[in-house]
Amino acid sequence: MNWAERTWTEFPADLAAAKRTALLPIGATEQHGPHLATGMDTVIADRLCRKVAERSGVLTLPTLPYGCSLGHSRRWPGTIALQPITLITLVKEIGDWAYHSGVRRLMIVNGHVTNAAPLRCALEMLRAEHDDLMVAVINTAQLSERVRKSHASDGQDWHANRAETALMLAIAPETVRGDAINGADDPDRTNGLIFSHPVNRTSTNGVTGQPSLATRAEGTQLFSWMVEDLSLLVEKAKWETPPLEQSYFEEAPHFEDADELPATAAGGTEAK
Template identity: 80%
Template sequence: MQWSMRTWTELPNDLAESQQLAILPIGATEQHGPHLTTGMDTVISDRLCLAVAEKTNVPMLPTIPYGCSLGHSRRWPGTIALQPMTLITLVKEIGDWAYYSGVRRLIIVNGHVTNAAPLRCALEMLRAEHDDLMVAVVNTAQISERVSKAHCADAQDWHANRAETALMLSVAPDTVRPHAIQDADDADRTVDLVFSHPVNRTSTNGVTGMPSLATREEGDELFAWMVEDLADIVEKAKRENAPLPHSYFSS
């Protein structure tokens, strides 16, 4: 069910069977401490959405590997960040063209926390322009209560922490640097702060949390929860219609 692997003659039937629903995964390219690779957010979004697409028979658009990672600063090499307006424009134009291809329900699956604000802006623009397009943004770490609880277990402002390290041990173990995990732990210094500080002022090594506690087994369980709970959202989205039929453009 990968959009990029389908032909123009196949996609109309794919969308008819999915109730005109498609999934758009978005990640980031940014530092993830000394033990995880810069593609972590993209890998999770991609693997998660691929599993859900196969489970629900919903087409998955190609994964966007860049996001709004400005908060990670230039202290550590590896981060490639988009400006918020760039991400808004990119997602808006992808949404436009998906609409022209027949998509009328679009779930944007976001794998990086600070993509959320630009993606909400893109959502506003898409639904305002296309009266019959329904758009949702789902953050991978907040798919459900159990998924959110697992992500924040060792840090409220988590990053490259126990949960993310466990996930990568599960779905992409070759991207984890075992020799660097034990010394990667770093405290969450964001509790009770008024301002939103960049990571260079809250972390010594780009990590927030306790990756040394991660195991592959808990990563397997967490990823299974994410697939199950996102698939439930997708199935619900297939059936959902607007509560009222009123047009955006007229009374």
């Protein structure tokens, strides 16, 4: 159910079968230390959404390979970063066109931590414009408690760490420079800090964590958890409806004077 491989004549039936649900994978192109390729976040988001689409029958839109990676600085070559407003605009416009193709449940699957704030802004804009569009932002490293725990096993401010290296060993080993893993470990220096510092001030080599501990078996297990946990969320999302049906654009009733107010609003009481 890859959006880019469908024709326009197939979308109505595709979306009907998928309860009008689609995934939008968002990655990044940024340095991941001396041992991982710059497209790591994009690979995870893309592979994860493709697997989940196969399981659940929903459509997955083409993966966006750029994100808000400004925090990685210009110290290490390879990073291609979007400004937050650019990412907001891109995702908003992608969502607009997906809506006009028939999507009514859009799940933005984010593979890069600092995309989260711009993606939340795009969510706010999309749901304010399209009254019957439901939007979610789901961060791949936060899919469930077991996924969160695995990602943060060697540092709270992790990057190119044990978990990410294990994932790449499992799903894209050709992108891993095995001879550079040993010696790439760099500790999390952010514990107790008040300010959020860019990576050039927290890491010596672009890594935070212990990639030397990563194994392919660990990555295979972690990726299977991510597929399973996102699939469960998608299945639930396919059937979700808003708790209330009030229109975003419908104003509350106006009352000219106290005599028109319901008893409780006018200071009275109503029978329970």
